[in-house]
Amino acid sequence: MGRYVGQRVKRTEDPRLIRGLAHYVDDIKLPDMLHAVFLRSVHAHARIRRIGIASATASPGVVAVYTGRDVSHKIGPVPCAAALPDLKVPDHRVLATDRVYYVGHPVAVVVATDRYAAQDALEKIAVEYEELPPVVDPEQALKGKPLVHEQFGSNVAYRLTSGEGDIESALASADKIVRQRMINQRLAPVAMEPRGVLARYFPGEQELTLWSSTQIPHLMRTQVALMLGIAENKLRVITPEVGGGFGSKLNVYAEEALLGWISIQLSRPVKWIETRRENMQATIHGRAQVGEIEIGCKKDGTVTGLRYNVVADLGAYHQLLTPAIPTLTGLMLSGAYRIPAIQMNVTGMFTNKMATDAYRGAGRPEATYVIERAMDLVAAELGMDPVEVRRKNFPAPSEFPFKTATGLTYDSGNYEAALSKALKISGYRELREQQKKARAEGRLVGIGVSSYVEICALGPSAAMPAGGWESATVRIEPTGKVTVLTGASPHGQGQETSFAQIVAEELGIDLNDITVIHGDTAIVQYGIGTFGSRATAVGGTAVLVALQRVREKATRIAAHLLQVEASRMTFANARFSALAAQAAATVGALATVPAPAADGDRSITLQEVALAAHLAKNLPPDTEPGLSATYFFEPKNFTFPFGTHIVAVEIDRETGEVQFQRYVAVDDCGKVINPMLVDGQIQGGIVQAIGQALYEEVVYDDQGQLITGTLMDYAVPKAAMIPTLELDRTETPTPENPLGVKGVGEAGTIGATPAIVGAVVDALAPFGVRHLDMPLKPETIFRAMQRTSAK
Amino acid sequence: MKTPIRVRVNGVEHQSEVEPRLLLVHYLREILNLTGTHVGCETSICGACTVLLDGQAVKACTIFAVQVDGAEITTIEGLAADGQLSPVQEGFWEKHGLQCGFCTPGMIVTATELLGRNPRPSEAEIRHGLEGNLCRCTGYQHIVEAVEYAAEKRGPTTARSRA
Numbered sequence: 001m002g003r004y005v006g007q008r009v010k011r012t013e014d015p016r017l018i019r020g021l022a023h024y025v026d027d028i029k030l031p032d033m034l035h036a037v038f039l040r041s042v043h044a045h046a047r048i049r050r051i052g053i054a055s056a057t058a059s060p061g062v063v064a065v066y067t068g069r070d071v072s073h074k075i076g077p078v079p080c081a082a083a084l085p086d087l088k089v090p091d092h093r094v095l096a097t098d099r100v101y102y103v104g105h106p107v108a109v110v111v112a113t114d115r116y117a118a119q120d121a122l123e124k125i126a127v128e129y130e131e132l133p134p135v136v137d138p139e140q141a142l143k144g145k146p147l148v149h150e151q152f153g154s155n156v157a158y159r160l161t162s163g164e165g166d167i168e169s170a171l172a173s174a175d176k177i178v179r180q181r182m183i184n185q186r187l188a189p190v191a192m193e194p195r196g197v198l199a200r201y202f203p204g205e206q207e208l209t210l211w212s213s214t215q216i217p218h219l220m221r222t223q224v225a226l227m228l229g230i231a232e233n234k235l236r237v238i239t240p241e242v243g244g245g246f247g248s249k250l251n252v253y254a255e256e257a258l259l260g261w262i263s264i265q266l267s268r269p270v271k272w273i274e275t276r277r278e279n280m281q282a283t284i285h286g287r288a289q290v291g292e293i294e295i296g297c298k299k300d301g302t303v304t305g306l307r308y309n310v311v312a313d314l315g316a317y318h319q320l321l322t323p324a325i326p327t328l329t330g331l332m333l334s335g336a337y338r339i340p341a342i343q344m345n346v347t348g349m350f351t352n353k354m355a356t357d358a359y360r361g362a363g364r365p366e367a368t369y370v371i372e373r374a375m376d377l378v379a380a381e382l383g384m385d386p387v388e389v390r391r392k393n394f395p396a397p398s399e400f401p402f403k404t405a406t407g408l409t410y411d412s413g414n415y416e417a418a419l420s421k422a423l424k425i426s427g428y429r430e431l432r433e434q435q436k437k438a439r440a441e442g443r444l445v446g447i448g449v450s451s452y453v454e455i456c457a458l459g460p461s462a463a464m465p466a467g468g469w470e471s472a473t474v475r476i477e478p479t480g481k482v483t484v485l486t487g488a489s490p491h492g493q494g495q496e497t498s499f500a501q502i503v504a505e506e507l508g509i510d511l512n513d514i515t516v517i518h519g520d521t522a523i524v525q526y527g528i529g530t531f532g533s534r535a536t537a538v539g540g541t542a543v544l545v546a547l548q549r550v551r552e553k554a555t556r557i558a559a560h561l562l563q564v565e566a567s568r569m570t571f572a573n574a575r576f577s578a579l580a581a582q583a584a585a586t587v588g589a590l591a592t593v594p595a596p597a598a599d600g601d602r603s604i605t606l607q608e609v610a611l612a613a614h615l616a617k618n619l620p621p622d623t624e625p626g627l628s629a630t631y632f633f634e635p636k637n638f639t640f641p642f643g644t645h646i647v648a649v650e651i652d653r654e655t656g657e658v659q660f661q662r663y664v665a666v667d668d669c670g671k672v673i674n675p676m677l678v679d680g681q682i683q684g685g686i687v688q689a690i691g692q693a694l695y696e697e698v699v700y701d702d703q704g705q706l707i708t709g710t711l712m713d714y715a716v717p718k719a720a721m722i723p724t725l726e727l728d729r730t731e732t733p734t735p736e737n738p739l740g741v742k743g744v745g746e747a748g749t750i751g752a753t754p755a756i757v758g759a760v761v762d763a764l765a766p767f768g769v770r771h772l773d774m775p776l777k778p779e780t781i782f783r784a785m786q787r788t789s790a791k
Numbered sequence: 792m793k794t795p796i797r798v799r800v801n802g803v804e805h806q807s808e809v810e811p812r813l814l815l816v817h818y819l820r821e822i823l824n825l826t827g828t829h830v831g832c833e834t835s836i837c838g839a840c841t842v843l844l845d846g847q848a849v850k851a852c853t854i855f856a857v858q859v860d861g862a863e864i865t866t867i868e869g870l871a872a873d874g875q876l877s878p879v880q881e882g883f884w885e886k887h888g889l890q891c892g893f894c895t896p897g898m899i900v901t902a903t904e905l906l907g908r909n910p911r912p913s914e915a916e917i918r919h920g921l922e923g924n925l926c927r928c929t930g931y932q933h934i935v936e937a938v939e940y941a942a943e944k945r946g947p948t949t950a951r952s953r954a
């Protein structure tokens with residue numbers, strides 16, 4: 001642990017946030033600014049016969065009204081970056097043209113002098129629809145009729161088989177095969193700040209600026225420039241404060257391009273802020289997989305093979321990564337185990353619903369859920385303890401790098417260590433004893449275990465749709481202040497602090513002398529963004545390497561100024577010093593001789609070197625003036641964090657409510673820059689997993705109407721629904737980057753869900769329950785108890 | 792047709808003419824430029840818009856500006872008016888009680904009112920007291936610790952002086 005790295009450093013971004021002085025998109029106001037609101041489809045599937053906009057256009061304060069007819073041939077399609085063999089890609093325009101395909105599909109946009117006037121006008125637009133039968137259930141969609149997109153003749157967007165090993169003989173060699181249908185329900189990411197865009201066009205300069213609540217400013221710049229047919233370097237994307245993303249802002253949305261286009265048409269700034277209802281309807285959803293697992297095992301619990309046949313509900317259109325999400329599930333099906341043969345058969349289905357895409361974990365929580373539930377089912381089938389079944393199949397630390405039958409190479413791991421620590425902290429044996437006693441008293445107590453592995457630091461560019469590297473510039477200004485430009489785009493993760501910690505550690509300067517700038521394409525070199533638990537592992541490494549290069553240059557300049565050999569310089573606490581005596585080093589072989597001391601008289605501060613580098617009056621020959629370096633870090637592999645979560649619950653027999661008794665999580669995300677931020681990530685992740693396990697579900701009715709359209713209906717967990725989480729860590733560094741950091745943003749969401757469901761199912765074991773589908777609402781549990789009376 | 796209102800916000804007197812349908816949160820954000828109060832759901836569930844109305848925590852997204860005529864409002868910007876962070880603000884910083892920061896102003900305002908009513912709340916009381924505010928980032932644990940820190944920091948003196 002260093003002076004900064006590894007310490008619980010308070011965040012530098014907090015003072016502006018806790019005083020209410022930070023700026024999210026909606027907090028930015030420009031002179032002459034207009035406001036846009038969207039009219040959205042109230043039907044899941046309908047033909048648009050006519051749109052009457054005359055009275056809306058005449059409404060007070062209205063500047064313009066646009067429909068699909070006005071814009072669809074002028075703005076390119078909303079992009080999908082996922083390339084899969086034979087993928088069907090519907091033409092996704094920024095506004096609906098002849099048909100609407102989901103509730104919330106944008107049909108028209110009203111631009112007015114203020115939000116209230118725009119909303120008034122919106123209500124005057126008359127749309128005549130001819131309703132069409134909707135496709136709501138992805139399994140029903142397989143039957144072929146009705147069709148979401150007639151031109152494809154089928155609702156199947158793609159089929160894909162992945163995995164390695166001979167699955168048939170692997171299952172044939174098993175003593176037992178366990179099968180189970182499992183649902184990963186559709187979820188809404190619900191970032192607390194809805195999406196928002198502010199567009200400003202300067203006609204003279206022909207420059208368009210978009211302030212957008214996004215996780216990927218540079219990728220968005222490229223895509224929106226292509227959609228609008230403008231030069232990429234005439235478009236500037238700025239992400240001011242972003243109020244959470246969880247993958248929902250890892251996208252390029254229709255509204256982002258359309259707002260830019262409107263600003264160009266009107267030569268005035270125009271702002272759109274999503275309402276929560278719009279956010280539930282028209283911001284991407286996550287998960288939505290219905291599948292069946294088949295797992296083969298020997299009598300001793302050794303797993304021989306795993307097959308997962310899954311139908312993925314993609315929604316009506318592909319957003320940026322929609323079809324790719326289930327492929328991540330396929331990659332992670334081996335979990336923390338040695339499984340010789342794995343096969344996933346995925347069928348991606350069009351439905352008349354909002355697109356699914358990356359929501360915190362993005363395909364990996366689904367995989368972890370499937371494999372962890374499968375391990376529980378094996379344990380139940382064989383009458384073994386779920387812990388022992390897991391242990392039986394862990395690869396040993398000596399087996400790393402460990403190859404899986406899904407084609408991955410896990411970097412490093414010690415799964416037993418994390419499991420043992422979690423068992424110890426939770427007092428697992430005692431918990432089981434207490435459970436026995438409780439059961440004897442007729443109480444419903446359950447214990448769940450999940451040993452997960454996740455894939456982070458996304459990722460090597462060869463495996464990514466649009467580059468997997470990350471960039472950083474480290475610049476020491478003439479006054480010695482250090483500016484870091486990162487291509488990552490943090491929106492709550494705290495990299496303004498953790499990247500500054502890396503710099504402060506290396507340079508021995510004060511944290512407050514460092515500014516980390518992100519999220520402005522006119523200032524920051526091209527970057528990829530923040531998602532896939534990559535910012536610190538990939539972006540932080542870019543910062544570190546850029547920093548080392550700057551330091552190396554500063555050392556050469558310092559040596560020149562002090563007139564010594566660069567190899568004779570030391571650097572500590574922001575000061576370069578010449579080593580005292582040449583002679584001391586030559587007898588260095590004698591261990592007792594101390595290292596040569598720095599010569600106090602012959603030293604120079606980093607600040608003095610920075611000034612000299614910029615004044616450039618006395619630099620070493622062939623040295624560029626200035627003191628900055630830019631580095632693009634390309635990771636060679638992903639990283640694979642892991643851990644074990646142990647949960648104890650008690651179920652109220654009368655109500656079916658779940659009460660947490662213990663929640664213990666031991667996570668290993670490699671080296672840690674700031675443990676306080678890591679804890680925050682884990683806790684937040686676990687609570688989103690509690691949401692999926694117990695409360696949350698996006699519900700459409702059989703007409704495709706969104707039932708959970710507000711936060712009154714969609715149950716985001718509240719403070720009182722959450723237990724105190726007992727966290728600990730093991731630390732297995734990754735060899736994939738010099739920081740040893742693996743990534744932590746999604747771990748909680750990935751690891752926790754099966755542990756919670758496992759605990760509830762275990763509590764219901766006296767009723768013969770072996771599996772229940774999420775969310776495990778009191779009603780679900782109560783019904784399960786009613787189906788069979790307890791033995 | 793506009794209606795005149797007079798309201799004291801963070802100690803400053805304002806007189807405005809507002810449309811009767813103007814929401815308090817829009818009055819604060821758009822007219823007074825106090826953008827620290829956020830809009831997260833428009834249905835008074837998420838609590839991002841929480842402000843103090845005559846000392847009581849209320850959700851500014853479901854109150855009209857005309858309803859606060861003659862009242863005293865405190866927003867997040869008013870809690871550190873003298874430049875010193877309030878104990879609750881300090882607690883959120885110390886205990887990493889925020890990530891994206893969007894729910895934070897509402898959380899801090901609600902916690903401030905909670906500690907005014909109950910200077911030494913138990914963990915359960917804190918969690919219950921924050922039920923009207925959603926946070927999607929933190930999982931609430933550090934928020935609970937932040938409120939505990941603030942309660943400790945305010946100390947018994949504050950409690951007595953308020954009693």
